[in-house]
Amino acid sequence: MLAEEKVHTLITAHSQADHFRLAALHRYHILDTPACEDFSFLTELAAKICGVPYAFISLVDAERVWIKSCAGMQLGELPRGQSYCSLAVQGEAYTEIPDLTRDARTAQMPLTLEAPHMRMYSSVALTSSDGHAIGALCVMDTKTGGLTPEQRGTLVKLGRQVMALIELRANEKTLEATVRELELLATTDELTGLHNRRSLLHRLKFEVARARRFRSPLSAVMIDLDHFKKVNDDHGHAVGDQVLIQLGRLLRENVRVIDIPGRYGGEELCVILPNTPLDGACKFAEALRQKIEAQVHYAGARPLRITASLGVGAFDHMDINDADALLQQADAALYRAKHGGRNRVECGA
Numbered sequence: 085m086l087a088e089e090k091v092h093t094l095i096t097a098h099s100q101a102d103h104f105r106l107a108a109l110h111r112y113h114i115l116d117t118p119a120c121e122d123f124s125f126l127t128e129l130a131a132k133i134c135g136v137p138y139a140f141i142s143l144v145d146a147e148r149v150w151i152k153s154c155a156g157m158q159l160g161e162l163p164r165g166q167s168y169c170s171l172a173v174q175g176e177a178y179t180e181i182p183d184l185t186r187d188a189r190t191a192q193m194p195l196t197l198e199a200p201h202m203r204m205y206s207s208v209a210l211t212s213s214d215g216h217a218i219g220a221l222c223v224m225d226t227k228t229g230g231l232t233p234e235q236r237g238t239l240v241k242l243g244r245q246v247m248a249l250i251e252l253r254a255n256e257k258t259l260e261a262t263v264r265e266l267e268l269l270a271t272t273d274e275l276t277g278l279h280n281r282r283s284l285l286h287r288l289k290f291e292v293a294r295a296r297r298f299r300s301p302l303s304a305v306m307i308d309l310d311h312f313k314k315v316n317d318d319h320g321h322a323v324g325d326q327v328l329i330q331l332g333r334l335l336r337e338n339v340r341v342i343d344i345p346g347r348y349g350g351e352e353l354c355v356i357l358p359n360t361p362l363d364g365a366c367k368f369a370e371a372l373r374q375k376i377e378a379q380v381h382y383a384g385a386r387p388l389r390i391t392a393s394l395g396v397g398a399f400d401h402m403d404i405n406d407a408d409a410l411l412q413q414a415d416a417a418l419y420r421a422k423h424g425g426r427n428r429v430e431c432g433a
């Protein structure tokens with residue numbers, strides 16, 4: 085039997101254990117990440133301390149050994165059956181093969197048979213916090229022999245540093261994802277998925293500053309559902325909520341990426357339109373009004389149609405030059421739309 089086949093047999097024989105080991109490896113989200121100086125430094129240090137030309141930080145995946153960092157040669161990954169490091173995750177904390185040509189598991193491997201003709205391999209397993217060997221820090225030489233006890237001891241310590249770095253990077257990633265999630269929660273209205281009032285006003289402030297600075301147009305559209313109280317009273321609050329959810333979706337699907345749709349309060353929504361003058365915002369508002377009118381909601385099996393009144397305000401750099409004045413103008417236009425008969429758009433002062 086070829087050594088490559090032997091290694092493979094060994095791996096499948098431990099497939100249940102390997103399953104847990106792989107789960108531990110994948111929890112670190114390190115596979116296929118870009119090169120990183122901190123890992124390169126530890127790899128080069130390992131080679132230097134052990135007095136050998138080659139060192140790798142390898143992670144043993146299901147079918148491949150992915151190399152996070154290497155010193156002495158450039159290598160991205162190897163099939164699992166062709167890598168010495170696949171032996172390093174099979175139970176022993178420390179693996180040393182003083183002559184790779186004399187070990188049946190490694191004699192036929194390409195790195196032994198072909199250039200650079202490796203002869204010595206020494207490695208320490210990288211062990212996850214829950215006790216699984218996920219990879220190895222290894223050193224290799226084209227000369228036979230072994231490491232001194234002192235070098236071995238230092239390699240073990242370096243292996244711990246590599247593992248600490250892997251843990252640190254994973255924790256940083258988790259922290260970043262949590263911060264992103266919290267940011268999203270803090271700025272999103274739970275029901276509609278739109279910006280909540282606080283986020284909407286915060287973004288508006290920023291857009292006002294930008295419009296002032298670049299003398300660019302900026303508009304705001306206030307949207308208030310017509311007779312929404314009656315929807316709640318006739319069909320229940322849950323149906324009213326469904327209407328708001330659908331409206332939120334409609335708004336999200338009908339604005340440009342730079343527009344900012346938000347829930348201003350209750351059944352009143354608002355869209356901030358950067359770089360949009362009054363006439364453009366009025367066209368947008370009219371198109372939106374028609375889409376809201378065309379949207380079909382359901383109270384049980386009964387179809388339900390809702391209309392909205394919309395008011396548009398625009399930043400004109402003169403009378404209107406702050407967020408409050410812009411919203412006041414949009415609100416006043418909305419008031420006119422309501423009193424003009426509802427289901428309509430009113431623009432400007």
Ligand SMILES: Nc1nc2c(ncn2[C@@H]2O[C@H](COP(=O)(O)OP(=O)(O)OP(=O)(O)O)[C@@H](O)[C@H]2O)c(=O)[nH]1
Binds near residue numbers: 310328349350422426
């Ligand atoms: N279901 C539901 N209803 C809400 C929510 N927020 C506000 N509302 C309701 O929206 C209704 C708004 O009623 P009004 O301000 O009297 O206005 P309207 O009935 O829409 O009438 P006009 O605006 O004058 O056309 C109230 O009944 C609020 O309870 C919500 O999150 N869910």
